[in-house]
Amino acid sequence: MPMTHRTTHPATDGTATAAGSPVRAVRAGPGVPPAALLSAVAAVLFALAAPAPAATASSVHRIPLPALMADTGGGDQLITARAPTTRATTGTVRWWQRHNGRWRQAGSAPARFGAGGLTEGGTRVQGTSTTPTGLYDLPFAFGTAPPPPGTASPYRRVGADSWWCEDNASASYNRWVAPLPPDCAAGESERLADHPTQYARALVIGFNYHRPVHGRGAGIFLHVNGKGATAGCVSVPAGAMARILAWVRPSAHPHIAIGTAYGPTALTRY
Template identity: 45%
Template sequence: MSIRALAGAAVGVTFLLALAAEAPIDANRSSDAAEASTDTEPEREVRRIELGGVRVRLDDDTRQVVTVNHKRGHRARVTAWRNRGHGWKRVRTTRHGHIGYGGLVPGPKRKQGTGTTPIGTYTMKRAFGIARAPKRAKLPFHRVHKGDYWVQDNKSRFYNQRRHKSAGGFRWWLPSSAYNSSERLRDYRGQYAWAIVIDFNRPDPVRHRGSGIFLHVNGDGATAGCVSAPRKFIRKTLAGLRPGRDPVIAIGR
């Protein structure tokens, strides 16, 4: 057997052992510790309002909202709102937002690899970035390291989570063209300067529905399913979000 074949076999064995482990430990989960198990909370009563032309589902503790109002093509108006007890006030807005190249689709009907952005209201509890966290940012923030991936491997128990390749448990070596390939975060230095995780298909993901939906910095145009906005908008929004105000993002037409 050649050296290359031996190396490939070793990688495959490592992956199988990681999947078989009862409780794998991710040494790189500083800000996302036990994210798959600790995010589950009792359901709270919700109400529905409209902000900026978008329907929003709120619970009584939500005081910060980002709305994404699809205009045409892949363009959208993205607006940050806050409520300090005297009604909802617009904080900032941009007409230069973008959604996925596949347009909008109801969240439960979304399929991985279609470039669609899920309609609905989703919590935003954490963020990450290749750049340092903005000053005054309070959401748990992970500074991206070499080897960090967002798992999109449907055979992995870590589907739709951030994970370092050294921790194993997913096929990080698959080529980017493969359906089950995971996203190497440092490959997107512009877009992932700062990214806020949108809790679509989390924390109990449905396989093949999609993984890695974020609010991030604009790239060259349409996204692969995320929502993007200008760099200044993302920086200021991330700096202003507060965990105690239960921020959500509402995506609609």
């Protein structure tokens, strides 16, 4: 909560108000008309009755975003991906580090979201090109390019037979597979090597990953920008993706929170 600033008055002759704040006693000097004395007394009383200044928008803005959130995943690293509204396809990704109980921003980058905007992750429908809002873990990283120096996350190199199964009828739904299993149709899945720019480097977002609900969506990643909006992922410039991968530490239990500035999908709800 923002602190409320109170105006204090220096003590003079020990005269105090009922609230305990010392004030200067008002005395009439020789020749001071009664009207002037009453005016001075009224000014003092008005000053004492005035409310303390409210916290400004700038003071609230200085509070780190993770400190305003309902949950950050319990770790010491957090990525936030925030869009202005659910209809937006652009926004900002920031990554945060907690040290001695305090969150500090470690970096930021412009972000892109799904062509269909954003939607609540718990009710998302596959094929809508929407980015799911919510708080998710980051199971592992992958890419067609080598991991950047300093990468600590498990990193899988994309090969010719690397696929992400998105076939709702498959037992491998929402999983990396290599090669494609017989029950996973190629037309319903994504061959990762076909997207060398976007998947040069990426982090798997744990949306619908640990207990997949068929039909909710598969293959949601934080990856490198393509030519425009995504099919439901979050994307950032290549340089930012490299910095994020070099920064993420599995021992810090990193998570990503996706949401909007306001409303039912506000980032602070997650």
